[in-house]
Amino acid sequence: MKAAVLKSFGSPLAIENVPDPVLGTGEVIVDIVSTRVLSYTNEVLSGERKYALDLPVVPGAGGVGRVRAFGPDATKLAVGDWVLCDPTVRSRDDAIAPDITLQGVSARGDGGMRLQKYFRHGSFAEQMRLPTENVKRLGRVTDAEAAQWCALSTMLVPYGGFLAAKLQPGETVLVSGATGNFGSAAVAVALAMGAAWVVAPGRNEKMLAELVRRYGERVKPVKLSGNEADDRESMKRAAPGPIDCVFDIMPPSVSTNVVRAAIMTVRPYGRVVLMGGVNMQGGPGLELPYNWIMRECITIHGVWMYPPDAAIRLIAMVRAGLLRLDQYETKAFDLDHANEAVAYAAANAGPFNMTVIRP
Numbered sequence: 505m506k507a508a509v510l511k512s513f514g515s516p517l518a519i520e521n522v523p524d525p526v527l528g529t530g531e532v533i534v535d536i537v538s539t540r541v542l543s544y545t546n547e548v549l550s551g552e553r554k555y556a557l558d559l560p561v562v563p564g565a566g567g568v569g570r571v572r573a574f575g576p577d578a579t580k581l582a583v584g585d586w587v588l589c590d591p592t593v594r595s596r597d598d599a600i601a602p603d604i605t606l607q608g609v610s611a612r613g614d615g616g617m618r619l620q621k622y623f624r625h626g627s628f629a630e631q632m633r634l635p636t637e638n639v640k641r642l643g644r645v646t647d648a649e650a651a652q653w654c655a656l657s658t659m660l661v662p663y664g665g666f667l668a669a670k671l672q673p674g675e676t677v678l679v680s681g682a683t684g685n686f687g688s689a690a691v692a693v694a695l696a697m698g699a700a701w702v703v704a705p706g707r708n709e710k711m712l713a714e715l716v717r718r719y720g721e722r723v724k725p726v727k728l729s730g731n732e733a734d735d736r737e738s739m740k741r742a743a744p745g746p747i748d749c750v751f752d753i754m755p756p757s758v759s760t761n762v763v764r765a766a767i768m769t770v771r772p773y774g775r776v777v778l779m780g781g782v783n784m785q786g787g788p789g790l791e792l793p794y795n796w797i798m799r800e801c802i803t804i805h806g807v808w809m810y811p812p813d814a815a816i817r818l819i820a821m822v823r824a825g826l827l828r829l830d831q832y833e834t835k836a837f838d839l840d841h842a843n844e845a846v847a848y849a850a851a852n853a854g855p856f857n858m859t860v861i862r863p
Contacts, residue, residue: 505521505525505629505630505631506629506630506863507519507520507521507522507562507625507628507629507839508563508564508628508629508861509522509562510557510559510562511559513549513550513551514550516843517549517563517842517846519839519840519842522625525633526633527573527574527575528575529576530575530636531574531575531634531635531636532573532575532578532581532587532633532634532635532636532638532639533573533631533632533633534569534570534571534572534587534589534632534633534634535571535572535631536569536589536627536629536630536863537569537570537647538567538568538569538653538654538836538860538861539567539626539654539861539862539863540565540566540567540657540858540859540860541837541845541859541861542565542609542849543685543849543850544850544853545563545846545850546850547850548563548610552785553610553784555609555610556610556611556612557610558620558624561608561625561626562608562624562625562627562628563608563609563626563628564591564608564609564626564629565591565606565609565627565657566588566590566591567627567654568589568645568650568651568654569650570585570587571585571639572631574636575636580641581636585641586644586645587639587640587641587642588639588640588653588656588657588815588819589627589632589638589639590639590640590660591606591608591609591626591627591638593605593606593634593635594619595615596635603615603616603618603619604808605619606809607620607624607625607626607632607634608625608628628839628842628861629839630839630863640816640819642819643819650862651858652834653829654858655689655829655831655832656822656829658689658858659689659818660809660815660818661753661779661810662686662689662693662694662753662779663697664779664807664811665690665751665753665777665810666694666777667810667811668777669749669751669775669777669803670775671694671698671699671748672748673697673698674699675698675700675748675749676701676702676743676747676749677694677699677703677748678702678704678739678743678747678750678751678766678769679691679704679705680705680750680752680754680762680763680766681706681752681753681754681755681758681780682704682705682706682712683704683707683715683854683855684753684754684853684855685853685854685857686753687753687855688711688715688855689855690751691704691723692719692827692828692831695719695723696821700744701722701724702719702724703724703743703769704725705727705728705735705738705739705742705766706727707727707728707730709725711855714855715855718831724742725742726738726739728762732761732764733765735762735765736765736769739765740769743769746774747770747771747774748771748774748775749774749775749776750766750774750775750777751779752767752776752777752778752779752782753780756780756782756783756785760782760783760788760791763782763790764790767792770802771800772801772802773800773801773802773803774800774802774803775802775803776805777805777807778805778807779807792804832856832857832858833857833858834859835858835859836859836862838861838862838863839861839862845860845861
């Protein structure tokens with residue numbers, strides 16, 4: 505099969521023929537129809553993000569495709585089924601604290617690297633082999649709709665955070681990083697889950713206005729000034745009531761002052777979800793007052809990705825009309841132009857933009 509292969513950090517992807525994946529028990533092989541290109545893929549491939557990847561590797565974080573083959577432990581799948589490929593691969597021998605690798609992206613710890621050495625290749629290829637539990641049926645999808653369904657992978661990340669925080673209908677949410685790609689998805693997901701209001705801070709006034717235009721007056725925009733104390737008060741004033749949950753999805757380049765200003769808007773007994781990249785590339789850590797956390801009874805959730813059943817619930821929300829996938833403007837490339845796709849994704853990293861490769 506044809507694939508895009510990363511042979512060394514900083515080198516272009518090599519478009520070449522590689523061996524077809526071989527099916528094992530507990531596995532599924534999927535013909536990839538469309539796969540998203542993360543906006544920071546160039547930073548992963550260059551080594552800038554210092555992600556743990558065992559090279560050579562076929563990159564690519566999941567995708568949408570059709571089942572080619574499956575093992576004897578699958579009882580509901582059929583050849584030709586449209587499926588979402590979930591790249592969050594978990595070890596099966598520790599249900600409480602499984603090791604995790606993001607197939608084709610990064611591994612966590614020694615156990616995650618062991619997983620990656622087996623489930624190493626991602627979705628920038630004509631075929632992909634996944635654990636059976638990582639293949640989620642989508643129902644009826646047309647070939648033209650496949651790229652649109654890739655947006656689900658972006659929405660799944662904030663959905664996992666809100667599930668961890670047990671977000672309830674009628675609550676007020678603040679999304680720190682609302683004008684980014686994952687942050688704007690978090691705004692949509694929070695509203696779909698029943699949030700009464702979403703406070704959306706940012707410096708990009710045009711994008712703040714766009715969030716209100718798309719999602720209505722339940723979105724409360726806040727233009728940030730860069731002053732931590734002033735911004736904290738502005739965010740609190742924008743909320744119609746106490747802020748129940750703060751969700752942070754800021755990238756590595758953002759100052760910890762910006763993140764702290766948002767976090768400390770949460771009400772007493774409120775919850776905070778950390779899913780961003782602060783301090784990922786070194787520098788000062790996030791300092792929060794011990795006494796504030798203790799006396800205000802603040803719960804802080806560190807969340808990486810989402811639980812195994814999240815994709816099934818999110819697919820149902822889309823089918824029910826609670827979430828719309830047509831908010832994204834999609835630019836598609838074929839596999840021969842994977843390097844161009846990576847460059848385009850980096851240059852067009854804003855909200856509601858999605859770059860895909862169609863192998």
